[in-house]
Structures are given as C-alpha cells and as structure tokens.
Amino acid sequence: MNGIVIGSWGKNTQTAPPRDVDALFVLPDHVYHRFQERSGNRQSQLLQEVKDTLFATNSRTIMRADRHVVIVPFDAVTVEVAVGFRCTDGSIIVCDTKGDGRYAKSTALAEAADLDASDRAWNGNSRALIRMVKCWQDNCNVPLKSFMIERLAEDFLLSWQFHQQAVFYYDWMVRDFFAYLISHASGYVVMPGGEIVSLGAEWLNRAQTAYRNAVNACQNERDNVQWLAGEDWQKIFGSKIPEGGL
Numbered sequence: 697m698n699g700i701v702i703g704s705w706g707k708n709t710q711t712a713p714p715r716d717v718d719a720l721f722v723l724p725d726h727v728y729h730r731f732q733e734r735s736g737n738r739q740s741q742l743l744q745e746v747k748d749t750l751f752a753t754n755s756r757t758i759m760r761a762d763r764h765v766v767i768v769p770f771d772a773v774t775v776e777v778a779v780g781f782r783c784t785d786g787s788i789i790v791c792d793t794k795g796d797g798r799y800a801k802s803t804a805l806a807e808a809a810d811l812d813a814s815d816r817a818w819n820g821n822s823r824a825l826i827r828m829v830k831c832w833q834d835n836c837n838v839p840l841k842s843f844m845i846e847r848l849a850e851d852f853l854l855s856w857q858f859h860q861q862a863v864f865y866y867d868w869m870v871r872d873f874f875a876y877l878i879s880h881a882s883g884y885v886v887m888p889g890g891e892i893v894s895l896g897a898e899w900l901n902r903a904q905t906a907y908r909n910a911v912n913a914c915q916n917e918r919d920n921v922q923w924l925a926g927e928d929w930q931k932i933f934g935s936k937i938p939e940g941g942l
Contacts, residue, residue: 698722702778702804704842707811709826711834712936715842718765720778720804722788728781737797746779763793764800778802806888807843814850818859821869825849828870828933832906835934839898847885848895852876867914870932874907906932 703718704710731738743761750768751759759768765776780790780802789799815822826849833840852873853859861869881897913928929937 700804702808703776704830706804707808707823707846709811709823709830709842709846711827711830714773716774716776718776718778718804720780720788720790720802722782723779725781737793737795739791739797739799740793742779743791743793746777750777761793764791801889803888803891807846810850810888811846814853818853819862821859821861822849822853824863824866825853825869825873828866829873831933831936835932835936836902836906838902840895843887844885844893844895847887848877848880849873851885867910867917871907871910871914874903874910877903878907 698721700706700720700722701717702720704715705717727742731742734741740761743766747759747761747766750766751757754768757768757770759766761767762776765778768775768777778790780788780799782788788802788805790802792798792800811822811826826846829845829849830842832838833842833845856869856872856876858865858868878900880895881900881903882895884892884894886892909928909931913925913932916922916925916928926937
C-alpha cells in the first residue's frame with residue numbers, strides 16, 4: 697500500500713492555523729477484485745473496512761466515512777483518508793459512495809503537477825499568491841474551496857503582466873487577483889481531465905470588499921502612509937499581516 701499526502705499539504709500551499717491533512721492510499725489490486733465480487737455499494741463497504749482497520753489502531757478517535765474519505769480527527773489536526781487503485785494507464789481511481797457508489801478518477805497528482813509547473817514558471821508567485829488568498833479565505837470566512845483558489849491563481853498568473861516579478865509586487869498581485877476573481881463570479885474552473893466546476897457567486901461581496909481594501913492599501917503605500925496601508929491589509933488578511941503592510 698502506497699501513501700501520498702495530497703491537498704494543501706501535498707502541494708505546499710498550507711497556511712496557519714493548520715487545516716485538514718489529506719492522504720491518499722493506493723491499495724493492492726487484489727483488494728479491488730475482492731470488493732468487485734460483492735453486491736451493493738462496494739465503495740461504501742470499502743471505506744467502512746478502512747475505517748474499521750484504522751479504528752483498530754486508534755480506538756480513542758471517533759471516525760466516520762464521508763463519501764470520498766474516512767475522516768480521522770486528532771487533537772491538533774483532522775486527517776482525511778482517501779483510498780483508491782492504480783489503473784493500467786497509471787491513473788488512480790478513488791471511492792465515491794454517493795448513490796449506488798462508483799469509482800472516480802483522482803486529479804490530485806495532476807493538480808499538484810500543474811501547480812509545480814506554474815510556480816516554476818512564475819518565480820514562485822503561484823504558491824505565494826495562493827497562501828495569501830487562503831489567509832483571506834480563512835479570515836473572512838469566504839465560501840470558496842481551496843482547490844478553486846489554486847486553479848484561479850494559476851489561471852490569473854498566466855496573463856498577469858508582472859508574473860515574473862518578486863516580493864515587491866505582491867501588493868499589486870493581490871489587488872489585481874481580487875479584480876480577476878470578481879470578474880469570474882458565477883464562472884467556473886477547469887480541472888485536469890476537463891471537469892468543469894462552478895464557482896458560484898456567494899463569495900462575491902467579500903471579494904469586492906477585499907478588492908476595495910487592496911486598492912486603498914496600494915494607494916496608501918504609494919503615498920507612504922504605511923500604517924493606513926497596514927490597516928487596509930489587515931481588513932483582508934487579519935493579524936497575520938503586520939501593521940506595516942505587505
């Protein structure tokens with residue numbers, strides 16, 4: 697059995713305080729064939745067996761299966777365990793217990809590869825931007841999924857004129873990303889393999905507020921009023937940003 701850390705920790709886009717740790721375990725082929733001989737929701741049965749196996753070594757932890765994963769809460773962090781199988785073409789299929797159950801192709805490794813390529817191409821700005829936007833997501837309770845933020849950041853940097861610049865341009869990068877995000881309300885992102893995921897627009901008001909604060913912060917920095925800029929940035933990111941600003 698091979699274990700892979702995926703999600704934010706696997707992509708090195710995690711922020712503090714720590715969120716869930718996502719792990720994907722690739723099971724031996726014979727397990728797949730054993731469950732294929734069963735009837736009913738095979739994927740649900742497989743996750744239940746995984747939960748029971750984990751419980752045998754962590755009996756003080758209350759676990760539950762939740763569609764794609766087994767959720768294992770610990771005091772410091774929650775681990776979400778997905779299990780799957782490697783196909784002959786090298787792809788990985790994972791459990792989806794919805795309805796009668798099925799296997800779905802995992803995009804986790806392709807997402808990580810796309811982010812690595814983006815970060816290399818744009819001078820490390822992809823991960824830097826993603827971490828900053830996730831701080832906003834956490835501070836302002838923004839209803840955007842982390843994988844959406846990651847895909848949006850990659851797409852934004854493709855066309856941003858300063859994508860090769862370094863830390864000195866982070867303020868403009870954040871400001872311009874919020875403008876880009878606002879323009880994609882009710883839009884979508886395209887995942888590896890072509891799946892289209894709707895972004896919705898429940899987050900739009902928060903993005904518009906963040907954009908206004910970022911514009912003010914950039915103007916205050918230009919006017920050398922750093923304490924006001926710091927206040928503007930803290931409205932976006934909270935106390936993670938020092939009073940002096942970005």
